[in-house]
Amino acid sequence: MRADKVGERDSHHSDDHSGDHSGERDSLAQVLGGWDASVDAALPPVAFVAGWLLTGNSVGWGVAAALAVGVLVAAFRWSRGARPRAVLLGMLGVAVAAVVVLRTGRAADFFLVQLATNAASGLAWIVSIVVRRPLLGIVVGAALRQRGRWRHDADLLRAYGLASWVWVGQYAVRVSVFGALYAADEVLALAAARAALTWPLVAACVAVSAWVLRRSLPAGHPGFRRPRVEAS
Structure with a gap:
């Protein structure tokens, strides 16, 4: 497999930090689970704005369109073997946004939940770094079943x-x-930004964080797949 080859290359040539990093980047992307969730998350907001526009700025129809697309996405991912928890969390986000916008009647409020969750997520990542439990390590370590060895x-x-x-x-x-x-109160621009700042931004984030991770490790380190526990 490609990831195994990456690990072998790291163990033999990890002293060359100026070489091709594409294998390490792709390996990290595979560990983090790909881009499906990012793409799926952008579809209900786009559907909301489309329904809102096509019905003369009716938030009710916009919510109906968002929920319909959310259900279709969830059903598709479920049929493809996605974890039930991930599917339910995706639907929960759409449902909460729908409740908020129906209560306020302001179309821009459909994006309020996304704004709040991004702010909370950013704060959580900062706290994890400060307490020396960086979330990137927790996520990757859990995916690789390293039991905290990292x-x-x-x-x-x-x-x-x-x-x-x-x-x-x-x-x-x-x-x-x-x-x-x-x-x-730029509803159309919010929908465009929601689409632009999902998959493309996550892809860039994975690539850059993989580069930083690799460059931060000293020469001779076997890579994130092989923690050097004995060093401690």
């Missing part, structure tokens, strides 16, 4: 902390853009 590798712990700041930056960009557009 935390006993001082070099890997430091690298995860530095790479996690890239993810903080991702949330900061979203909060800044969404916040400005929400304050200006």
Whole structure:
């Protein structure tokens, strides 16, 4: 498999930090689970704005369109073997946004939940770095079933902390853009930003954080798949 080859290359050539990093980037993307969730998350907001526009700015029809698309996406992912928890969380986000906008009657409020969750996520990542439990390490370590061994590798712990700041930056960009557009009540622009700042931004974040992670590890380190527990 490609990921295995990446690991072998790291163990033999990890002293060359100026080489091709595409394998490490792709490996991290595979560990983090791909882009399906990012694409799926952008569809209900776009459907909401389309329904809102086509029915003369009716938030009720916009909500109906968003919920319908959300259900279709959830059913499709479920049929493709997605985890029930991930499917339900996706639907929960759409449902909460629907409740908020139906109560306020303001179309821009459909994006309020997204703004709040991005702000909370950014804060959570900052806290995790400060307490030396960087979330990037927790997510990757859990996916690789490392049982927290990465935390006993001082070099890997430091690298995860530095790479996690890239993810903080991702949330900061979203909060800044969404916040400005929400304050200006720019519904169409919010939908466009919601689409633009999902898959493309996540892809860039994975690529940059993989680069930072690799560059932060010292020469001779076998890579994030192989924590050097004995070093502690």
